[in-house]
Amino acid sequence: MEYEIEILPKKGFTDLHGARVLSDIMQAGIKDVKKTGYSPVYAIDGITKAEADLIGWEILSDKITETFFITESSTTAKDRGCKELSSGGEKVHAIEVWFKKGVTDTVSESVVKAIKDLGITKEVKVKTGHIYYIYGAVGKQVLEKIATTVLANTLIQDYKINELR
Amino acid sequence: MAMPKALIIRTAGTNCDFEAQKAFELCGAKAERIHVNELLTSASKILSYDILLVPGGFSYGDDIASGKILANEIKNKLGDKIKRFALSGKPVIGICNGFQVLVKMGLLPDPELFDQTATLSYNDSGRFECRWVYLKNEKNKCLWTKDLPEIITLPVAHGEGKFIAANSETLKEIEDNSQVVFRYVNADGSKADYPADPNGSVNAISGICNDKGNVFGLMPHPERYVYALQHPAREGFDGKYGCGKKIFQNAVDYLK
Numbered sequence: 396m397e398y399e400i401e402i403l404p405k406k407g408f409t410d411l412h413g414a415r416v417l418s419d420i421m422q423a424g425i426k427d428v429k430k431t432g433y434s435p436v437y438a439i440d441g442i443t444k445a446e447a448d449l450i451g452w453e454i455l456s457d458k459i460t461e462t463f464f465i466t467e468s469s470t471t472a473k474d475r476g477c478k479e480l481s482s483g484g485e486k487v488h489a490i491e492v493w494f495k496k497g498v499t500d501t502v503s504e505s506v507v508k509a510i511k512d513l514g515i516t517k518e519v520k521v522k523t524g525h526i527y528y529i530y531g532a533v534g535k536q537v538l539e540k541i542a543t544t545v546l547a548n549t550l551i552q553d554y555k556i557n558e559l560r
Numbered sequence: 561m562a563m564p565k566a567l568i569i570r571t572a573g574t575n576c577d578f579e580a581q582k583a584f585e586l587c588g589a590k591a592e593r594i595h596v597n598e599l600l601t602s603a604s605k606i607l608s609y610d611i612l613l614v615p616g617g618f619s620y621g622d623d624i625a626s627g628k629i630l631a632n633e634i635k636n637k638l639g640d641k642i643k644r645f646a647l648s649g650k651p652v653i654g655i656c657n658g659f660q661v662l663v664k665m666g667l668l669p670d671p672e673l674f675d676q677t678a679t680l681s682y683n684d685s686g687r688f689e690c691r692w693v694y695l696k697n698e699k700n701k702c703l704w705t706k707d708l709p710e711i712i713t714l715p716v717a718h719g720e721g722k723f724i725a726a727n728s729e730t731l732k733e734i735e736d737n738s739q740v741v742f743r744y745v746n747a748d749g750s751k752a753d754y755p756a757d758p759n760g761s762v763n764a765i766s767g768i769c770n771d772k773g774n775v776f777g778l779m780p781h782p783e784r785y786v787y788a789l790q791h792p793a794r795e796g797f798d799g800k801y802g803c804g805k806k807i808f809q810n811a812v813d814y815l816k
Contacts, residue, residue: 408681409684411686412686415686453632454624454629454632457625457681458676458679459676459677459679459724459725459726460679460724502621502624508620509624509628509629509632509633512629512633512636512637513636514636
């Protein structure tokens with residue numbers, strides 16, 4: 396089974412990367428966005444749910460400042476961890492950025508090593524990605540511009556835009 | 561004791577191991593830089609050393625988080641030996657990335673517990689901070705910092721140096737138990753704000769030790785201030801040497 400493990404700051408801890416993304420978006424001349432969030436995400440194929448929990452806790456998240464959110468890769472992309480962080484009814488889009496097929500993903504190699512060090516010795520495949528949350532009423536064209544000019548290097552990365560709420 | 565033997569664990573991305581080796585040698589110890597893979601094939605070798613150092617750098621490219629992958633590797637594959645080494649009372653030090661490794665594997669603040677109860681997280685600035693800082697040498701039980709002046713200076717270079725305890729009880733225990741070794745301060749010893757405090761650590765903590773005082777971790781780099789010549793103003797602490805040398809000397813002298 397393939398699981399996606401998304402890493403989020405615990406409540407009370409600042410999302411520094413998310414804040415920096417907002418600054419980058421504003422510097423690109425896009426003024427429509429008021430709030431952003433960021434989560435690294437790891438797609439791991441060949442593990443059980445219990446192993447995903449162990450990997451999320453022991454390797455991928457910081458036990459003190461971060462939490463993690465697991466989804467089956469096959470489930471709808473609308474089910475993302477930002478729902479745990481954000482209450483209220485404001486609109487939320489997620490821009491996901493992943494490497495294109497064939498591009499070397501060096502961090503994934505480190506994660507595979509760490510999983511083996513943890514004692515899970517069977518073969519696993521790992522992909523690393525990024526989820527950027529864009530809060531507020533932002534139009535599709537603006538989201539496309541954010542994705543292509545700020546968030547993704549389209550030469551080596553694919554992106555997809557999902558409306559979460 | 562004859563010449564003490566220091567073990568410096570290196571791996572992909574560590575980059576302060578040479579400086580640490582030279583510092584130990586200057587202080588009268590024999591120091592060996594051993595790759596972690598070599599230790600995995602002969603873990604018991606660890607216990608034949610007298611001092612253990614985890615150096616600074618960017619182990620495994622700081623992938624996932626600084627020090628995380630090396631901490632996971634050491635804890636799961638060499639954990640028994642490392643814990644025994646620490647509990648035996650022999651000097652152990654983690655510098656910068658090495659401090660992150662010790663904290664994330666749980667060797668600090670309590671090697672007996674050997675579970676992560678603190679972390680070193682992203683600097684408040686969100687940026688890599690690289691400069692000389694002033695540190696207050698607190699009244700503490702750390703064998704590595706004996707006879708240092710109250711205020712010293714050392715360089716820092718890190719993106720994830722903000723010390724955070726898991727909860728207020730852990731922080732209180734570290735404070736009440738005199739396990740806080742260094743705090744970021746201004747040159748006159750007063751409370752520092754950014755940039756004198758480079759990362760916004762809780763209580764401006766820049767280094768801690770365990771209850772016994774033999775396991776020490778710090779974000780600043782003592783191995784980069786062994787000679788006065790390494791200081792931007794050529795200031796020495798002990799003649800031609802810098803205060804970093806004193807830290808290494810204390811561990812070597814402790815074993816003699």
